[in-house]
C-alpha cells in the first residue's frame with residue numbers, strides 16, 4: 398500500500414488550516430516554510446488586535462469580495478461563526494467590536510498561534526522551516542532548497558500551495574512562488590497592491606500636516622457608494638481605513654486612466670446649506686476661527702485651501718460647496734510591499750472547484766495567492782481560512798476519487 402503524504406507549502410493562515418483538515422482526517426502532513434517560524438503575518442496582524450472575521454450577516458458579508466460566487470461555497474462551509482467556534486476550540490474567547498469586527502478577546506494573535514501550532518504538532522503535522530519550495534520537477538516531485546542552498550526533491554501524493562500574496566515580503570510572502578507558477582503557464586492575474594495608501598501630489602503646505610488625522614469623512618468615486626471612515630494625511634498622500642475600503646475602485650480607475658479621482662465630504666453630518674450659514678462672516682471673527690467653529694479643523698481647512706483660490710476663501714457658497722464635494726487626484730497606489738494585502742494571483746479558471754490546478758493534478762492552491770480581493774474588516778483572514786479548508790477537503794476528495802490507497 399502506498400503511504401499517503403501531503404506537502405503544504407507555506408505556514409500562514411491558509412496553509413495551517415489546510416494542514417489541520419488533513420491531519421484531523423489522519424493524513425500525514427509535512428508543512429514547508431521558508432521563514433524560520435510560522436504564521437508571521439497573523440502575528441503582525443495581531444499588533445492591530447487581529448481582526449479575524451466580521452459579524453455582519455452572510456448576505457452582506459459575501460458582497461465584500463470581488464468574486465462572491467467563487468468564494469460563497471467556501472465561506473458557507475467555514476463562515477464567521479465557525480471561526481469563532483474554532484477559536485473557542487483553541488481556548489481563545491472572541492469579542493465583537495462596535496463596528497461588528499470580531500477579535501480575540503485579548504486582542505492578541507500570539508496565544509492563538511501558539512495553541513494552534515501545538516495542536517497541529519500533536520496531530521502529527523511536521524514542520525520544515527527554512528525550506529523554500531522551488532516548484533515541481535519533470536517527474537512531478539516537489540523541489541525544495543534548504544537554507545544552505547542545497548536542494549532535494551520529494552514525492553508527495555498531493556501538494557497544497559499556500560504561499561500568500563506579495564505584500565510585506567519580510568514576513569515571507571514574496572511572490573517568488575507565483576512567478577514560478579506564471580513561468581510554468583499557470584493562469585495568473587498579476588499581483589497588485591490592495592488595502593493600501595494612495596499617492597497625492599500635495600503642496601508643501603499640506604505636506605507639513607503629515608501625520609494628522611482626517612476624521613469622519615465620507616469618500617466616494619463616480620458610480621461608487623460613499624464610505625464613511627477616517628484617514629491619515631501623509632507626506633506621500635493619504636493612508637487608512639477610508640482608502641482601504643475604496644482600494645478596489647481606486648485601483649481599477651488607476652489601471653484604466655492612469656489616475657483616479659475620489660471626492661470627499663469633509664463634514665458629512667451637516668448639509669451644505671447649514672455649512673454655508675455657519676460660514677457667514679461675523680464681526681471681529683478671523684476667517685480661521687470662523688472655519689474652525691463651522692467644523693473645519695486645520696486638516697480639512699488645508700485641503701480646501703489647497704484647491705480653492707485665495708480670492709474665494711471668504712465666499713461661504715464656494716467654501717461650503719467644496720467642503721461637501723472635494724476632489725482629490727490620486728496618481729498611484731503605495732508600493733505593493735507596504736500594502737495590507739494584494740489582489741491578483743492564481744485565477745479561478747486555472748483551478749477546478751476543489752482548488753486543484755487543472756494543469757497539475759494533485760497540486761492545490763489556497764489563501765491570498767488566489768485571485769480574489771476584499772477590504773480589511775476580517776474578510777481577508779476569513780477567506781484564507783475558508784479556502785485553506787476547501788483545499789484540505791479538496792485533497793481528501795481527490796484522494797478518494799483517485800483511490801491512491
Ligand SMILES: Cc1cc2nc3c(=O)[nH]c(=O)nc-3n(C[C@H](O)[C@H](O)[C@H](O)COP(=O)(O)OP(=O)(O)OC[C@H]3O[C@@H](n4cnc5c(N)ncnc54)[C@H](O)[C@@H]3O)c2cc1C
Nearest residue numbers: 407409410411431442448530560561569570764765775778
Ligand atoms: C500588517 C498587516 C495586518 C493585517 N491585519 C489583518 C487583519 O486584522 N484581519 C485580516 O483579515 N487580515 C489582515 N491582514 C491580511 C492577512 O494577514 C493575510 O491576508 C493572510 O494572513 C494571508 O494568509 P496566507 O496564508 O494566504 O498567506 P501568508 O500568511 O502570507 O502565508 C504564506 C506563507 O508562505 C510562505 N512561503 C511563501 N513562499 C514560499 C516558498 N516558496 N516556500 C516555502 N514557504 C513559502 C511565507 O513565508 C508565509 O509564511 C493583515 C496583513 C498585514 C500585512
